[in-house]
Amino acid sequence: MLESAAxxxxxxxxxGDFAPRNPVDGAVLAxxxxxxxxxxxxxxEAVRAELARHDLRGLDLSVHHAxxxxxxxxxxxxxxxxxxxxxxxxxxxxxxRHGQAxxxxxxxxxxxxxxxxxxxxxxIHGVRRPALASPFPTLAKPCxxxxxxxxxxxxxxxxxQFAIMGSAYASAILGHPTPRVGILTIGEERGKGNELVxxxxxxxxxxxxxxxxxxxxRDIPSGSVxxxxxxxxxxxxxxxxxxxxxxxxxxxxxxxARSDPVSMLGGLLMRPALGRARHQMDYRQYGxxxxxxxxxxxxxxxxxxxxxxxxxSVGVAIRGVEAGLVQTIADAVARQPVPxxxxxVAAE
Amino acid sequence: MLESAAxxxxxxxxxGDFAPRNPVDGAVLAxxxxxxxxxxxxxxEAVRAELARHDLRGLDLSVHHAxxxxxxxxxxxxxxxxxxxxxxxxxxxxxxRHGQAxxxxxxxxxxxxxxxxxxxxxxIHGVRRPALASPFPTLAKPCxxxxxxxxxxxxxxxxxQFAIMGSAYASAILGHPTPRVGILTIGEERGKGNELVxxxxxxxxxxxxxxxxxxxxRDIPSGSVxxxxxxxxxxxxxxxxxxxxxxxxxxxxxxxARSDPVSMLGGLLMRPALGRARHQMDYRQYGxxxxxxxxxxxxxxxxxxxxxxxxxSVGVAIRGVEAGLVQTIADAVARQPVPxxxxxVAAE
Numbered sequence: 001m002l003e004s005a006a007x008x009x010x011x012x013x014x015x016g017d018f019a020p021r022n023p024v025d026g027a028v029l030a031x032x033x034x035x036x037x038x039x040x041x042x043x044x045e046a047v048r049a050e051l052a053r054h055d056l057r058g059l060d061l062s063v064h065h066a067x068x069x070x071x072x073x074x075x076x077x078x079x080x081x082x083x084x085x086x087x088x089x090x091x092x093x094x095x096x097r098h099g100q101a102x103x104x105x106x107x108x109x110x111x112x113x114x115x116x117x118x119x120x121x122x123x124i125h126g127v128r129r130p131a132l133a134s135p136f137p138t139l140a141k142p143c144x145x146x147x148x149x150x151x152x153x154x155x156x157x158x159x160x161q162f163a164i165m166g167s168a169y170a171s172a173i174l175g176h177p178t179p180r181v182g183i184l185t186i187g188e189e190r191g192k193g194n195e196l197v198x199x200x201x202x203x204x205x206x207x208x209x210x211x212x213x214x215x216x217x218r219d220i221p222s223g224s225v226x227x228x229x230x231x232x233x234x235x236x237x238x239x240x241x242x243x244x245x246x247x248x249x250x251x252x253x254x255x256x257a258r259s260d261p262v263s264m265l266g267g268l269l270m271r272p273a274l275g276r277a278r279h280q281m282d283y284r285q286y287g288x289x290x291x292x293x294x295x296x297x298x299x300x301x302x303x304x305x306x307x308x309x310x311x312x313s314v315g316v317a318i319r320g321v322e323a324g325l326v327q328t329i330a331d332a333v334a335r336q337p338v339p340x341x342x343x344x345v346a347a348e
Numbered sequence: 349m350l351e352s353a354a355x356x357x358x359x360x361x362x363x364g365d366f367a368p369r370n371p372v373d374g375a376v377l378a379x380x381x382x383x384x385x386x387x388x389x390x391x392x393e394a395v396r397a398e399l400a401r402h403d404l405r406g407l408d409l410s411v412h413h414a415x416x417x418x419x420x421x422x423x424x425x426x427x428x429x430x431x432x433x434x435x436x437x438x439x440x441x442x443x444x445r446h447g448q449a450x451x452x453x454x455x456x457x458x459x460x461x462x463x464x465x466x467x468x469x470x471x472i473h474g475v476r477r478p479a480l481a482s483p484f485p486t487l488a489k490p491c492x493x494x495x496x497x498x499x500x501x502x503x504x505x506x507x508x509q510f511a512i513m514g515s516a517y518a519s520a521i522l523g524h525p526t527p528r529v530g531i532l533t534i535g536e537e538r539g540k541g542n543e544l545v546x547x548x549x550x551x552x553x554x555x556x557x558x559x560x561x562x563x564x565x566r567d568i569p570s571g572s573v574x575x576x577x578x579x580x581x582x583x584x585x586x587x588x589x590x591x592x593x594x595x596x597x598x599x600x601x602x603x604x605a606r607s608d609p610v611s612m613l614g615g616l617l618m619r620p621a622l623g624r625a626r627h628q629m630d631y632r633q634y635g636x637x638x639x640x641x642x643x644x645x646x647x648x649x650x651x652x653x654x655x656x657x658x659x660x661s662v663g664v665a666i667r668g669v670e671a672g673l674v675q676t677i678a679d680a681v682a683r684q685p686v687p688x689x690x691x692x693v694a695a696e
Contacts, residue, residue: 075537139599149534152542186497186584189423194500194581217589221596233542234582236534238589241565245590248569249597251487252629256621263621269614273604281600 006037006060007321009314010101013042013050014069014088015108016310017303023107024050026310031059033311034318039064039101041092066091070112072303081115089113093120096296103297103317107288107305114150117294124326126333129154130293131162132232132300133169134239135286138223142286144170144179145220145228149236150291156199157338159183159229160207164332165292166227167209172323173290173316179226182215184234190214196231204229207336246281287312290320292329297321354385354408355669357662358449361390361398362417362436363456364658365651371455372398374658379407381659382666387412387449389440414439418460420651429463437461441468444644451645451665455636455653462498465642472674474681477502478641479510479580480648481517482587483634486571490634492518492527493568493576497584498639504547505686507531507577508555512680513640514575515557520671521638521664527574530563532582538562544579552577555684594629635660638668640677645669 011027013020020042028051031038037060040047044065051061066088074080084090089108093116095101106113110132118130132150135142146166151158163181170179183204185193190201192214204211215225217238230238253274257267267274279285287309288301297320301313320326359375361368368390376399379386385408388395392413399409414436422428432438437456441464443449454461458480466478480498483490494514499506511529518527531552533541538549540562552559563573565586578586601622605615615622627633635657636649645668649661668674 137596139596152534184585186500186581186588192500194579197581217585217587218592218595220589221592230585231542233534233545234585237532237565237578237582237586239565240534241568241586241589242593244566244569245593247566248485248487249629252625253622256625257618259621259624262617266614266617266619266621269610270605270618271614273607273611273614274601276607277600277604281597 007103007318008037008039008101009317010039010041010064010092010095010104011310011314012088012092012104012106012108013040013047014066015106016301016305017072019107020046020050022305022307023310025307026305026314027061028054028056028059029307029311030314031061034315036060036318037062038314039095041066041095042088043067043069064091064095070109072109074109074112077109077112078115081112082119089116090120093117093296097121102321103299105299105301105313105317107301107303107310107313110149110300113298113300114291117291117296117298121295124293124295124330124333126338127293128161128338129158130291131165132289133166133292134289135174136220136242137281138221140223141176141226142174143220143223143226143228144174145230145235145239146292147230147232147235148239148289149232151232153233154196154231156196156203159196159200159231160203160336160338161293161333163204163207163209163211163227163229164336165329166229168325168328168332169290169292170227172325172328173319174226176226178210180212181209181227181229182212182219182225184217184228184230185214186216188214188216203339285309285312287314287316290316295326297325355451355666356385356387356449357665358387358389358412358440358443358452359658359662360436360440360452360454360456361388361395362414363454364649364653365420367455368394368398370653370655371658373655374653374662375409376402376404376407377655377659378662379409382663384408384666385410386662387443389414389443390436391415391417412439412443418457420457422457422460425457425460426463429460430467435460437464438468441465441644441646445469450669451647453647453649453661453665455649455651455658455661458497458648461646461648462639465639465644465646469642469644469646472641472643472678472681474686475641476509476686477506478639479513480637481514481640482637483522484568484590485629486569488571489524489574490522491568491571491574491576492522493578493583493587494640495578495580495583496587496637497580499580501581502544502579504544504551507544507548507579508551508684508686509641509681511552511555511557511559511575511577512684513677514577516673516676516680517638517640518575520673520676521667522574524574526558528560529557529575529577530560530567530573532565532576532578533562534564536562536564551687633657633660635662635664638664643674645674
């Protein structure tokens with residue numbers, strides 16, 4: 001068997017709520033786990049200070065300096081992404097662009113990363129809008145939600161491309177050989193939905209995808225669909241709603257386990273099993289969302305990610321590179337002509 | 349203290365997945381609990397057969413015949429609602445229209461009920477679109493979600509009215525004296541959202557509501573908002589997604605409690621507390637959604653409701669009538685002029 005080429009990952013050391021500590025810890029863990037070279041991009045001194053806490057023997061870890069940082073609450077991320085080439089996000093993506101790395105991973109500002117990737121890497125030929133794909137847990141394999149926030153306002157033909165890209169993602173990253181693609185709407189019957197869904201439906205039906213038709217909100221956690229296609233407004237609301245619900249359920253369970261001595265004992269006995277259940281439901285184990293449709297593998301994890309999650313994000317990026325996801329998407333998009341149903345929207 | 353007038357409830361005996369049994373059981377329970385007169389509308393023979401299983405002494409329960417039923421999977425509910433006056437939904441709403449009852453409660457077809465109520469009761473003067481309000485559980489009082497499915501495509505000024513009506517509902521039904529109203533979008537900053545949200549925001553800011561600005565999906569379960577305003581597509585997706593998630597969490601917890609003998613014992617000990625927690629999170633305890641903006645109190649419960657939930661739906665209807673919710677909404681809508689931002693949409 002031939003030795004496969006190294007996958008060179010650039011990890012944003014300054015991204016996320018606990019940077020540079022967590023990204024550095026995650027990079028060390030990832031380098032040890034996957035044996036691939038990792039470049040930490042960020043303020044060199046701060047990054048090296050964190051690295052000094054680790055035993056780095058045998059690990060292929062390097063630091064690429066970037067003097068500036070996009071704050072997690074940056075108010076004008078798109079502007080910053082376009083005008084400032086010195087942030088860790090911009091410099092990390094530049095390494096990708098210049099062929100010095102294969103994938104970029106960040107826990108940093110989502111909007112800034114989207115903008116920097118679109119602006120500095122560019123879109124795959126034919127892709128109308130890049131989209132953010134996120135795995136969502138089910139009892140079986142996770143379901144891919146596309147788009148979870150890159151595009152608040154979309155057009156029907158964008159949804160067709162989200163489906164094409166999401167299908168490639170679900171196959172390469174989530175392990176669905178022939179992903180079942182559904183369009184998220186408000187009823188199973190063909191006529192149910194808003195205008196966007198009505199117009200997108202015939203495009204999806206005419207595609208070469210394994211399209212199963214309308215799905216409802218409940219079909220995502222039930223695992224009856226592998227790729228759920230939606231506009232980025234709905235997707236972003238859903239993902240954050242699930243996050244809030246998870247916190248609420250956790251709180252309610254904790255309260256239940258403290259409500260009386262018998263329940264406390266029960267909670268104690270159930271703790272390991274509940275921990276496993278919690279892990280099963282924790283979308284962070286899947287390592288973050290992937291930006292589909294740009295000329296490179298870009299993974300964006302949650303700002304609160306710990307080292308384990310960051311390591312998983314690196315794993316997702318490696319899988320994306322090894323599967324040739326960018327080329328797969330380019331081929332799939334090229335095969336599927338996308339009609340222009342009306343005048344292009346302003347932003348294009 | 350003056351004796352308050354009786355609140356006359358019409359309950360659709362044929363609505364829901366377990367009709368007429370569950371609606372009849374719910375009606376008996378409600379009549380016993382609230383001491384108010386209840387009219388069961390539906391196929392008289394079938395309804396009387398179910399009533400015969402109960403001890404009805406002292407209860408003010410009557411039957412109003414309706415020969416036809418809207419099936420739960422009726423493919424053309426709006427058409428049926430307009431053209432068929434003989435369904436239990438149409439006849440029940442006719443009783444309301446003719447002043448023979450104060451509120452209509454159904455576990456039946458949501459779309460058919462929306463259409464029948466809009467067509468046969470009519471909208472409150474000035475209301476552009478009726479909307480469906482649903483309570484959502486938090487650790488404190490429930491949050492009102494408006495709209496959860498009456499309007500798949502909306503205009504900014506509709507959202508303003510959803511906020512006005514939702515605020516009246518949250519105050520009258522959910523016990524929020526001065527409800528905090530937020531608009532659901534994809535970021536806390538002012539500029540975050542889709543075009544709809546961008547256009548609705550200044551209308552809400554200029555209103556007399558207790559408007560707290562943008563909210564995200566996670567703010568609903570966290571209880572940081574009392575009225576979450578959204579288009580009916582997003583709302584319907586959210587509610588069904590939560591339903592699916594609840595089922596998934598239940599399944600995962602059940603599996604956890606069966607995974608090994610120690611966990612089984614723990615699960616057994618925790619069962620009462622978990623049961624209480626589950627009840628706390630069960631939106632069905634709140635008794636269903638309310639249709640706001642029509643000339644009457646209309647409550648639509650879940651098709652799978654049991655007798656207890658149906659009783660709670662009747663309770664919601666009684667509260668709506670006693671609080672004078674229809675008049676409150678009429679007054680609030682009259683006080684708040686709604687701009688026409690563009691050409692009216694086709695359906696109006």
